[in-house]
Amino acid sequence: MNPSAWISQHAHTLTPGSVIDIAAGSGRHAFLFADLGFQVTAVDINPEVAAMYSDTSIAFENLDLEGSQWPLCGQQFDVVLVSNYLYRPHLPALIQLVAPEGHLLYETFGLGNERYGKPSNPNFLLKQHELASALGSQFLILDERFEAVTDPTPAVRAGIFARRLK
Numbered sequence: 001m002n003p004s005a006w007i008s009q010h011a012h013t014l015t016p017g018s019v020i021d022i023a024a025g026s027g028r029h030a031f032l033f034a035d036l037g038f039q040v041t042a043v044d045i046n047p048e049v050a051a052m053y054s055d056t057s058i059a060f061e062n063l064d065l066e067g068s069q070w071p072l073c074g075q076q077f078d079v080v081l082v083s084n085y086l087y088r089p090h091l092p093a094l095i096q097l098v099a100p101e102g103h104l105l106y107e108t109f110g111l112g113n114e115r116y117g118k119p120s121n122p123n124f125l126l127k128q129h130e131l132a133s134a135l136g137s138q139f140l141i142l143d144e145r146f147e148a149v150t151d152p153t154p155a156v157r158a159g160i161f162a163r164r165l166k
């Protein structure tokens, strides 16, 4: 699978630094950021994807991001990247991963996607402006999307690109 065009567009505007790819899967975005010169950490619960990262510059961590204890406590990154993943109970902790003046780049499915197929469970679908509300006044919103798309397949896509002010 190719990287998301929306994520790729914004990734190219960022100065290389540290990035964490949350629930990275096989790493389509982790590899995009590595190619752009970032120091990449990829995390996922699936141990089978570890092989994708062996012999690369990407540090893979096999973590459960949905346990009662947040496993990334105290860590911060210049860029926090999330694609096609949502677990609301740890959303505040995930936002805390963004370093001062760092960026959050988050894109997944939005409410209404159930009209087109999966994911259809509202637990996995962002509401319009939900991420902007969760970020509050500590972030400058650089781009926000919530729209029905047809490419690569019909879906409702939601996303935010934001910079932490302090």
Ligand SMILES: C[S@@+](CC[C@H](N)C(=O)[O-])C[C@H]1O[C@@H](n2cnc3c(N)ncnc32)[C@H](O)[C@@H]1O
Binding pocket: 022, 023, 024, 025, 026, 027, 028, 029, 043, 044, 045, 046, 063, 064, 065, 066, 067, 082, 083, 084, 085
């Ligand atoms: C739809 S895939 C998205 C993969 C990648 N972010 C992308 O956009 O190509 C969702 C990913 O979330 C991971 N995942 C699901 N539950 C998780 C958990 N509790 N902790 C960490 N990763 C999890 C899955 O293993 C899977 O790789």
